[in-house]
Amino acid sequence: MSEQSPDDRLCELQVLADASLAGELTDQQTARLERLVSEDRDFRKLYVRYMFVSWNLRSWAKFPLPGADDEDVQTSAEGADFQPSPLIRVSPSVEGPSFSIQSLFGAAVFSYAVSALVVSLAILGAWAYKISHVQPALTKTARSTEENVLPEPVFVGRITGMKDCRWSDPNTRTLIGASVPLEREYALSSGLMEISYAGGAKVILEGPCTYKIESSAGGFLALGKLTANISGQRSAVSGQQAKPFPLSPLPSPLFSVRTPTAIITDLGTEFGVEVGTDGNTFSHVYQGTVKVELPGQPDGGVVLRERESVQVSGATKRLMKVDQSQADAGKFYRRMPARERIKMFNTGHGLAEGDADPHWQVVAASNDPDFKPRPAVVSIANRPSQFRPNDPARAQWISTVPDLSDVPNNATYTFRTTFELTDLLPGSAKLRVGFLADNSVRAMRLNGREITVPEHGHLGPFFDPVRFVVDKGFVEGSNVLEIDVFNGAPESGSSVASPMALLVELEGTMLRGGRESVVKISDEERRANDGKEDKR
Amino acid sequence: MSSSPDNNARTRQFVRLLGAHEQELSGYVISLVPNWADADEVIQETKLRLWEQFDHFDATKDFGAWARAIAYFMVLAYRKRSQRASARFSQRFVEAVSNEAASLATEAYPLRQALNDCLDKLSQAARELLWACYAGRETIKDVAIRLGRSVRGTQRAVANIRAELQACIEKVMRKEKMR
Numbered sequence: 001m002s003e004q005s006p007d008d009r010l011c012e013l014q015v016l017a018d019a020s021l022a023g024e025l026t027d028q029q030t031a032r033l034e035r036l037v038s039e040d041r042d043f044r045k046l047y048v049r050y051m052f053v054s055w056n057l058r059s060w061a062k063f064p065l066p067g068a069d070d071e072d073v074q075t076s077a078e079g080a081d082f083q084p085s086p087l088i089r090v091s092p093s094v095e096g097p098s099f100s101i102q103s104l105f106g107a108a109v110f111s112y113a114v115s116a117l118v119v120s121l122a123i124l125g126a127w128a129y130k131i132s133h134v135q136p137a138l139t140k141t142a143r144s145t146e147e148n149v150l151p152e153p154v155f156v157g158r159i160t161g162m163k164d165c166r167w168s169d170p171n172t173r174t175l176i177g178a179s180v181p182l183e184r185e186y187a188l189s190s191g192l193m194e195i196s197y198a199g200g201a202k203v204i205l206e207g208p209c210t211y212k213i214e215s216s217a218g219g220f221l222a223l224g225k226l227t228a229n230i231s232g233q234r235s236a237v238s239g240q241q242a243k244p245f246p247l248s249p250l251p252s253p254l255f256s257v258r259t260p261t262a263i264i265t266d267l268g269t270e271f272g273v274e275v276g277t278d279g280n281t282f283s284h285v286y287q288g289t290v291k292v293e294l295p296g297q298p299d300g301g302v303v304l305r306e307r308e309s310v311q312v313s314g315a316t317k318r319l320m321k322v323d324q325s326q327a328d329a330g331k332f333y334r335r336m337p338a339r340e341r342i343k344m345f346n347t348g349h350g351l352a353e354g355d356a357d358p359h360w361q362v363v364a365a366s367n368d369p370d371f372k373p374r375p376a377v378v379s380i381a382n383r384p385s386q387f388r389p390n391d392p393a394r395a396q397w398i399s400t401v402p403d404l405s406d407v408p409n410n411a412t413y414t415f416r417t418t419f420e421l422t423d424l425l426p427g428s429a430k431l432r433v434g435f436l437a438d439n440s441v442r443a444m445r446l447n448g449r450e451i452t453v454p455e456h457g458h459l460g461p462f463f464d465p466v467r468f469v470v471d472k473g474f475v476e477g478s479n480v481l482e483i484d485v486f487n488g489a490p491e492s493g494s495s496v497a498s499p500m501a502l503l504v505e506l507e508g509t510m511l512r513g514g515r516e517s518v519v520k521i522s523d524e525e526r527r528a529n530d531g532k533e534d535k536r
Numbered sequence: 537m538s539s540s541p542d543n544n545a546r547t548r549q550f551v552r553l554l555g556a557h558e559q560e561l562s563g564y565v566i567s568l569v570p571n572w573a574d575a576d577e578v579i580q581e582t583k584l585r586l587w588e589q590f591d592h593f594d595a596t597k598d599f600g601a602w603a604r605a606i607a608y609f610m611v612l613a614y615r616k617r618s619q620r621a622s623a624r625f626s627q628r629f630v631e632a633v634s635n636e637a638a639s640l641a642t643e644a645y646p647l648r649q650a651l652n653d654c655l656d657k658l659s660q661a662a663r664e665l666l667w668a669c670y671a672g673r674e675t676i677k678d679v680a681i682r683l684g685r686s687v688r689g690t691q692r693a694v695a696n697i698r699a700e701l702q703a704c705i706e707k708v709m710r711k712e713k714m715r
Binding site for chain 1: 548549551552555556559562563566567570571572573575620624625626628629632633636637640644645647648651652655666667669670671675676695698699701702705
């Protein structure tokens with residue numbers, strides 16, 4: 001047994017343990033696992049640790065994945081279905097929240113019910129996904145009289161980006177990295193999705209929209225907005241490699257977007273297209289030129305150049321050039337927004353004990369109406385059996401005093417920190433909060449809106465932070481997070497004062513990439529690139 | 537249970553203690569009953585039994601050790617009545633694992649912290665795959681089919697990520713011990 005290399009041992013353990021967890025262990029594997037675990041101490045240690053980590057991974061996976069792009073599984077109301085522990089609304093009342101033991105087990109059952117629902121949805125989605133792949137093939141097979149076999153789907157590209165996607169038609173949902181077959185339709189209710197065609201063109205769909213892949217160089221936009229970028233990929237798209245699918249109603253090898261009222265054909269460019277609920281089409285050119293024509297009237301189109309826009313009316317069947325403006329340019333996403341970390345500070349981060357924390361203030365004390373807001377102080381954690389040690393590289397205890405000395409009991413102290421969000425994609429910010437509080441957090445607010453805080457104790461030791469996710473209430477610009485720490489406990493009896501402190505770890509991410517700034521960045525970059533090309 | 541202030545306080549104390557030891561307790565049970573569905577059942581029964589017995593718990597003692605002792609008996613009871621695969625391991629296996637898992641209990645918290653740190657170090661793609669494998673009750677095979685990837689390739693990818701995590705956790709915990 002010990003002749004195995006550590007890698008081989010881990011590999012064998014993974015196979016056996018995972019099979020066992022999934023209920024797929026054969027008799028032979030059972031005997032093997034039994035023997036290895038019972039007879040080999042090192043293997044046993046490895047096995048136990050593997051199982052602990054497996055369980056923790058499962059607990060971790062009950063939370064939404066930060067930075068995950070396909071967030072359909074995150075159908076939460078205040079994120080409640082992702083909290084493994086029972087949740088209560090922390091009330092500022094003296095009595096505290098009402099609570100029953102049933103809620104503990106009820107919450108567990110609820111959490112499993114939600115998990116089951118989520119898994120069911122995922123399976124349904126996967127089933128629908130498969131069906132939607134197979135469906136066009138079935139249709140084609142029915143048409144075929146020569147062969148009685150399912151034709152292989154023809155893939156024309158891949159999904160290369162998804163941000164906060166929600167689906168108006170769940171049958172059209174997909175996953176990042178999935179291949180894109182001909183005739184596949186995508187119906188987004190919100191969010192952004194990027195399709196990279198094999199020929200090099202990139203299309204960003206913005207929900208709500210419905211888009212169908214019609215050829216290896218284009219598609220049909222029934223509703224909503226898209227941006228097509230073919231710049232730099234010209235030869236690949238317009239050349240011999242870009243073969244239109246035989247069934248495509250678009251005969252041109254050039255990249256084209258068809259709408260109910262127009263056909264927009266790329267002549268080497270980047271452009272946006274919007275289709276309204278009335279079928280009317282609007283198109284704006286960022287770079288190069290496009291040809292816009294009415295369906296069935298190939299000779300009556302207009303050629304749009306950079307910064308020009310056109311409106312196509314379905315009712316009048318007329319094309320009308322409209323004034324180019326910054327508003328037109330700002331209509332479309334030209335690039336997938338990137339998820340970035342929010343700059344914010346854990347309590348006491350990078351400071352010495354006794355320092356004033358420039359990022360955290362104590363702004364109120366309920367027992368002192370004349371309390372003046374002041375910077376919180378990094379407190380010496382001089383009670384190692386009760387308080388998690390301070391770690392300047394991570395987070396430290398803060399208080400109104402520098403040494404965890406007693407402050408009045410039965411009072412609530414309000415701590416505040418602020419952080420800036422600029423160019424925020426609405427609804428995309430997520431904040432992971434971890435806190436320790438002596439004695440407890442009575443309430444937490446983001447921009448004045450109360451946040452649901454998980455149930456937690458009020459007695460030490462204070463080592464294991466209470467963790468949860470906030471995904472609502474963020475605003476563009478300055479954001480204010482306030483935490484009310486209550487000092488005192490029924491167990492304190494008649495004691496009038498005791499230590500009060502707070503330790504907070506914050507990890508936030510957001511999608512940055514508002515249309516305007518993206519346009520500006522893109523134009524600047526383009527000018528820079530143009531400059532480089534000129535120098536060459 | 538009446539909702540007198542005493543009972544309310546007792547309930548809160550139980551919830552706090554169980555919350556603090558839940559992961560450790562669950563890790564212990566899954567080691568003895570290495571199957572998601574069976575372990576869930578035993579853990580749920582153990583929690584109920586802990587609550588029923590909580591009046592007998594001496595608050596000066598280690599709740600984790602008390603909870604493990606009850607969990608151990610719940611595992612034995614489960615083994616007695618169940619014919620399922622996870623109950624087929626010998627008593628020798630259960631005892632050996634129980635002793636090992638109990639000694640790991642003190643490391644449960646740093647291990648979880650290390651895991652959190654190491655998960656942050658993984659690539660987003662690796663985290664997404666791991667998340668898909670552990671978020672529901674899907675097997676790796678189910679996930680592979682859902683993602684349109686080969687089962688073998690997905691198994692290999694997950695195994696590599698777990699190996700990477702394992703190495704990282706050990707490194708972080710070694711570092712912590714040296715502090």
